[in-house]
Amino acid sequence: MNKLSIITNGIIKENPALILLLGTCPTLAVTTSAVNGIGMGVSTMAVLICSNIVIAMLKRIIPAKVRIPCYIVVIAGFVTIVSLLLQAFAPDINKALGLFIPLIVVNCIILGRAEMFANKNSVLDSALDGIGMGIGFTFALLCMGSIRELIGSGCLFGFEITTKIIDPVAIFMLAPGAFFTYGCLVALVNYLTKGKAIKAEMGCTNCPSAAACQLAGKGGCDE
Amino acid sequence: MNSSKKEMIAPTLVLFLICLVVTAALAGTYQVTKPIIEDINAKNANLARAEVLPSGADGFTKVDGALITNVADMYQADNGSGMTFTTTDKGFGGTLTVMVGVDAQGAISGVKITEHGETPGLGTKAMTPEYLAQYKGQTAITRTNESGKTQIDAITGATISSNAIFRATNTALAQFNEIGGVQ
Amino acid sequence: MAEYMIIILGAVLVNNFVLVRFLGICPFLGVSKKLDSAVGMSLAVIFVMVLATAATYPVQMLLNRAGVGYLQTLAFILIIASLVQLVEIALKKYLPGLHKSLGVYLPLITTNCAVLGVCILNIDEGFTYLQAIVNALGAGIGFLLAMVLFSGVRQRIEENDYPAAFKGVPSTLIAASIVSMAFMGFAGVIDGIFGR
Numbered sequence: 197m198n199k200l201s202i203i204t205n206g207i208i209k210e211n212p213a214l215i216l217l218l219g220t221c222p223t224l225a226v227t228t229s230a231v232n233g234i235g236m237g238v239s240t241m242a243v244l245i246c247s248n249i250v251i252a253m254l255k256r257i258i259p260a261k262v263r264i265p266c267y268i269v270v271i272a273g274f275v276t277i278v279s280l281l282l283q284a285f286a287p288d289i290n291k292a293l294g295l296f297i298p299l300i301v302v303n304c305i306i307l308g309r310a311e312m313f314a315n316k317n318s319v320l321d322s323a324l325d326g327i328g329m330g331i332g333f334t335f336a337l338l339c340m341g342s343i344r345e346l347i348g349s350g351c352l353f354g355f356e357i358t359t360k361i362i363d364p365v366a367i368f369m370l371a372p373g374a375f376f377t378y379g380c381l382v383a384l385v386n387y388l389t390k391g392k393a394i395k396a397e398m399g400c401t402n403c404p405s406a407a408a409c410q411l412a413g414k415g416g417c418d419e
Numbered sequence: 420m421n422s423s424k425k426e427m428i429a430p431t432l433v434l435f436l437i438c439l440v441v442t443a444a445l446a447g448t449y450q451v452t453k454p455i456i457e458d459i460n461a462k463n464a465n466l467a468r469a470e471v472l473p474s475g476a477d478g479f480t481k482v483d484g485a486l487i488t489n490v491a492d493m494y495q496a497d498n499g500s501g502m503t504f505t506t507t508d509k510g511f512g513g514t515l516t517v518m519v520g521v522d523a524q525g526a527i528s529g530v531k532i533t534e535h536g537e538t539p540g541l542g543t544k545a546m547t548p549e550y551l552a553q554y555k556g557q558t559a560i561t562r563t564n565e566s567g568k569t570q571i572d573a574i575t576g577a578t579i580s581s582n583a584i585f586r587a588t589n590t591a592l593a594q595f596n597e598i599g600g601v602q
Numbered sequence: 603m604a605e606y607m608i609i610i611l612g613a614v615l616v617n618n619f620v621l622v623r624f625l626g627i628c629p630f631l632g633v634s635k636k637l638d639s640a641v642g643m644s645l646a647v648i649f650v651m652v653l654a655t656a657a658t659y660p661v662q663m664l665l666n667r668a669g670v671g672y673l674q675t676l677a678f679i680l681i682i683a684s685l686v687q688l689v690e691i692a693l694k695k696y697l698p699g700l701h702k703s704l705g706v707y708l709p710l711i712t713t714n715c716a717v718l719g720v721c722i723l724n725i726d727e728g729f730t731y732l733q734a735i736v737n738a739l740g741a742g743i744g745f746l747l748a749m750v751l752f753s754g755v756r757q758r759i760e761e762n763d764y765p766a767a768f769k770g771v772p773s774t775l776i777a778a779s780i781v782s783m784a785f786m787g788f789a790g791v792i793d794g795i796f797g798r
Contacts (some may be wrong), residue, residue, distance in 0.1 A: 217771060220631065221715045225624035254437075259430040264712075265683055266437050272676040273441035277448045280672060284452040287459055291534075298675040298722055302715045304628055371622050372783040379768070379775030387767035438680075442673065449672050511789065514727070579789065 199324055206328025213336035214385045218304040222296050223340060224374040230353050233341025234334060235289040236296065239278050241330025244306050245323055246274045251314040252322035258315075267310045268301070275301045305329060336381075343377050344368045463533075467503075471520030471529030474500040482602060489587070490594045491516070499601055501528055504591035510535060510583035511542050517584060519591035523601045530554045530588055535580075542580035550574060554588055606736050609729075611795075613740025615788040619716055620748040621781060626716030629707075630748060631774055640749040646707040648742030651720050653689065654682050655738035658721040659731055678721050686712045716745060751781060 212218045219240070226236045250270050251258075258266045279297045282290040290297065300306065309329055314322040346352050348368030350359030358364075367373050469476040475496020482493045482502070491505040501522035507514050513536035520528040532546045544550065553571060554560065561568040562585055573581030619625045629643055658678050665671050690708045693701040711717055720741045724734035755777050764773065 217631070218628075220627040221624050224627060257433060258437075259433060262430040262434045265680070266434055268679055268683060269434070269437050269441055269676065272679050273445055276445050276672055276675050279675070280445075280448050280452045280456075284455040284459070287456075287463075294536075295719065295722060295726070299625075299715045299719060301675055301679055302713045302718050304713065307713055367783070370786065371624070372779040372786070374624065375775045375779035375782055379772040379779065382775065383765075383767040383772035386769070386772065438676075441676065445672060445676070446670075449670075 199321075202321055202324040203328035203331070206325060206330070207332040207335060210329075211332040211336060212305045212308075212329050213333055214382060216305075216308075217382070218308055219333060220378070221299065222303065223337060224371075224378055226293055226296050227337055227340035227344055227374065227377075228348070228369050229292075229345040229351075230338060230341040232289070232292045233337035233339075235286070236293055237330070237334025237337040239282065239289075239293065239297065240300055240303060240305065240333055241326070242278055243271065243274045243300050244309065244330050244333075245326035247271045247306055248309060248314040248322040248326035249319055250274075251310045252317060252319040255315045263315065264307075264311075267307060271306050271310070272301045305333060339381060340374075340377055343381075344373055348373060464505075467518045467531050467533050468494055468520070471518050471531050472496055472501045472503050472522070474498070474522070474528070475503075475520075479503065482598075484598050484602075487590065487594050487597055489590045493594060493598070495602060499523065502595060502601060504594050505533070506587040506590045506594070508583045508587040508590070510537050511579040515580070515583045515587060517587040517591070519588050521591060521595045525558045525592070525595060525600060526556050527554045527558075527560075527588065527592070530584070532584065537577075537580045542577045545574045545577045545581040545584055551584075558592070560585070560589055560592070606733070609733055609736050610740040610743070611791070613737050614744040614747060615785060615791065618744040618748060618785050619720070619741045620745055621778065621785050623719070625719040626714055626745055629710060629714060629716075630745075630752065630778075631771060637750065637753045640753040641746070642703050643707045643710075644742070644746035644749045646704040647711055647714070647716060647745050648739065649704070650682070650686060650689070650708070650711050650717055651738040651742045652735060653685055654678075654717050654721050655724055655734050657681050657685055659724060659734050662725050674722070674725070678718060682717055682721070683712050716741070748781075752777070755781070 206212070210216055213220070213223045222236050222240070227233045247267070247270055251267055254266075254270075275298060278300070279290070282293075282297065309325060313325045317325070342352060346357065347365050349366070350356060350362065350364040365373075368377065465479065468479050475498060478497040479494040480497055482495050484493065486493070489507050491507060493502055493504045495502045501520060503518060503520045505516060505518055507516050509515070514534070515532065515537070516534035518529075518531045518533050520530075522528045530551045535542070535546070537543055537546070553569075557569045557571075559568040560571050562571055562573070562582065564570060571581075571585055573585070613619065617623055620627065620630050626647070629647075658681055661677055661681060662671075662674060665673055665677060686708050690701070690705055693705050693708075720738050724737055727737070729737055752774070756774060759773050759777060768776070
């Protein structure tokens with residue numbers, strides 16, 4: 197596929213959070229505000245691009261047997277680097293994202309793209325895929341974060357917008373609100389694509405553990 | 420036998436090498452960012468101290484001494500006008516860290532929440548300067564109706580957060596009394 | 603004794619790992635459809651969580667002593683991955699029956715944020731070794747609770763008629779939001795029972 201379509205693939209056709217349904221944990225957890233959503237999205241994108249590039253570079257050297265552990269080590273390395281850089285240069289974002297920064301290491305998106313794309317494609321293509329997926333993820337997080345911040349506290353990016361007009365519904369900033377907003381967003385995507393975009397629920401095709409999983413050949417977790 | 424051993428060695432070796440390279444990269448990044456991070460933390464801590472004990476804004480020195488439970492550290496203003504304590508307690512969303520300033524007479528000069536996991540919009544209502552102002556000037560506080568102590572009100576809908584802040588502040592006062600005030 | 607009860611109740615109810623802390627959502631959405639796979643997966647998760655905590659806690663102490671605390675993420679994930687691998691091999695060899703019911707879920711758990719999450723949380727919350735293990739146990743039980751609740755909920759949902767756009771994952775998510783709201787009610791329970 198041509199270079200531009202690789203990028204747009206990650207944003208629209210195979211948006212990791214809204215279509216592939218990967219990376220659901222951070223999508224729910226850190227989208228309490230638009231800024232946090234962007235912060236997480238950009239951090240994940242940084243790790244994704246770096247790990248995609250390195251794994252694509254090393255794809256001929258890494259033996260198939262140990263490829264998952266190798267990918268994990270590379271990804272963990274970049275996550276720690278991003279974490280240290282955030283602590284030094286953006287401590288507020290670091291505090292807001294908290295536990296979920298080290299958890300980027302097990303973000304299915306990164307391991308998934310390493311397994312699905314980076315180990316089969318060129319360094320340039322993998323980098324572009326990282327950019328596309330990263331932008332798509334950030335976009336989804338931004339949507340979630342904006343909706344939750346606006347309804348939950350009446351603010352957007354810290355600016356008061358509706359606080360004087362409507363009473364904020366604080367529960368949107370909490371766990372139930374996260375599930376609800378995500379559910380509605382995915383339903384919206386379903387509606388707009390007439391149910392065609394999101395294939396089998398959490399099917400094996402996109403699960404990063406598919407290579408190691410014994411259920412993969414037998415129809416996956418749903419049986 | 421020989422080739423299957425080779426099959427085990429090569430992958431393990433590659434994994435090991437990658438680990439080494441990654442660890443080296445991390446060590447390098449850490450060396451670079453460590454001074455910056457320590458600097459930021461020290462600056463923020465000093466700013467917080469000056470905020471809760473404005474009279475001591477010129478400088479604070481750490482005080483070594485017996486710390487009671489939930490007290491992380493204590494500092495004294497260089498001019499002897501009071502002390503600051505960093506205390507912790509369990510709030511609604513995890514550990515709450517509070518910086519409390521106590522003047523030389525044992526009265527609270529300021530309370531500041533430095534770290535928390537409380538709910539924005541709910542628990543954070545108990546962290547506004549307006550709410551925390553009721554702590555100022557108090558030497559003995561309580562949440563119930565005890566004589567000789569000032570009753571502190573919680574915020575409706577943020578009881579757990581308010582109580583955590585209360586306990587943390589009370590701990591600071593207890594620590595102040597424990598070491599006998601300004602050294 | 604009371605403090606361990608507080609930790610377990612906290613991890614199972616008040617700060618339920620799936621419904622409040624948002625850890626382990628991927629298997630939660632994917633595997634919770636059938637009761638037996640839900641239970642199987644959850645038991646495997648409990649097992650791995652406790653073992654992983656037992657292994658990573660001492661490692662963190664070593665890392666801190668060596669002044670390389672920043673290697674936490676790398677070290678933990680490697681330990682968890684190897685541990686799961688070893689456990690799978692051991693199960694296959696010595697407990698084939700158990701391997702059949704639990705073993706298949708083990709590789710999935712390696713990349714499960716719930717396991718890495720509980721290991722890191724144990725360190726962050728400053729627990730002692732025993733408290734950390736109890737917390738991991740509680741976290742796993744909370745996961746089990748959420749999974750079992752949901753396999754029931756999902757089976758009921760499937761039998762009903764609702765807008766096509768919501769079929770599948772969206773319905774589970776919205777159901778999760780309602781159950782999560784119910785769990786919020788537990789927040790004051792621990793303070794109330796143990797009188798803080």
